[in-house]
Amino acid sequence: MAMKIDYVIRETGSNIRRNITLTIATVVTVAIALALFGIALLVRQGVDNATARWEGGIEFVVFMNVESSNAQLQAVADSLDQSPEIARTVFFDKDAAYIEFRELFSGSPEILETVTAEDLPPSFRVVPVDTNADAVEQLASRFEASPGVREVVSAQETIRNIEKFSNFISRFVLLAAVALLLAASVLIFNTIRMAMFARRNEIEVMKLVGATNWFIRVPFMFEGLIQGLLGAMAAVGGIFVLNGVFRNKVGGPNGFQLVDSLVVANEDVWRTSFLLMVIGALVGTIGSAVAVSRFLDV
């Protein structure tokens, strides 16, 4: 088909200029919706990172001192093995801890640089037979006093709360994002409808002289696509800024605190950004396509 790109760009440009306020409103709505959506996804990713060590039924972790001796390690290992309440134990030596650490902080090279395997505590990841909260609590506390043990961290205290909280947050945010996305597609629908109304005489003539339906449609659908993509770009920009702020505030060089691991890797941010662009493009194209097919009547 002889569709000229400069024709589409010119027509779309003049449509957008003619309807600039509505276009801005649409773009801002798309941006906010997609930013919320992206934040929800990244929070979830962060929580996944933070809770990675709790996978596979692990209910508590016995962290040893960094400088604990082999004899102390052996003693704790033996007493864990001999407890009938414990189904399985996984030992993480310094190297294993370092590998895990590198994964968790892959997005923060400045943290990785300052920490070596020697700085990390070895630990025992424990899978108990009975996962009832009280039983786990009681079992975990038995190892707190053993020589060489730095601390015993159980899932109940920390992770389960974070998971619940983040589930609540991300569900709420996702819901808001979906509602806003719906609003955005209705806005796009409306913008395109107005653009088409403004040009109804031209459309009528185009139909009469035999312009193909796609020839008439494409500039309008392109307009919707542009609005969706502009919104997505604004959302991506916002997410990068927010992520940077979060990382600076939280990801200090000397922390091995749980919240540190909420920091997400750059790949995750890029992947989310890509997803946002795709969703923005889809919302724009679908919204305008529906408007075009409803009001073109070709």
Place this chain on the structure above:
Amino acid sequence: MIKLENVSKVYKGEVIALHEASCEIGKGEFVFLVGPSGSGKSTFIRLLNREEVPDKGQIFVAGKDIGELNSWKVPYLRRNIGYIFQDFKLLENKTVAQNVAFALEVIGRPRHVVKTQVPAILELVGLSKKMNNLPNELSGGEQQRVSIARAFVNRPLILLADEPTGNLDPATSVGIMRLLDRINRTGTTVVMATHDRGIVDTMRRRVVELDRGVIVRDQARGVYQ
């Protein structure tokens, strides 16, 4: 070129616009459609352009049954049909030349074709000096010439005209009819719905008279009544 076989069209199940109409129009003919308002003249024309689809019967344009035509093929049908109106339907924000060029651009004609065809057709309709004027700077007759130029620039096989002189004074109408006659003599089939008794009686062409959707007269070299 055009053939209607027992074509009926009813609007909203009660208003009969066309009833069992059969008619054949050959290549290069000039046909007046006459009859009172509401007799089905406009429906006749709209059916040929496939703005309407018949409820019954078949319509052939250039050998094709256009009732069977896929909707995506309709634009290609219309490229063979020029169409002019009582109210011109020009784009007010485009100049004369741009209005004509628009018709070529939107069907994807290359730029060099547009560049050569537009001045040529404006020359033909006698508007070379006004090609950079806007439609509202022209008289009614001149505007109708622009709309004829737009309809004919693609050299269609058929030219449909729905009361093209309805808004014009008699002297101007004569000029428009001369133009349509000239186009007809290039081999283009012209079908024109009109109320203008003077024009029909002077030109003495084939007349098809409609009354409440029925063809009541079909006369070669006919008069208005």
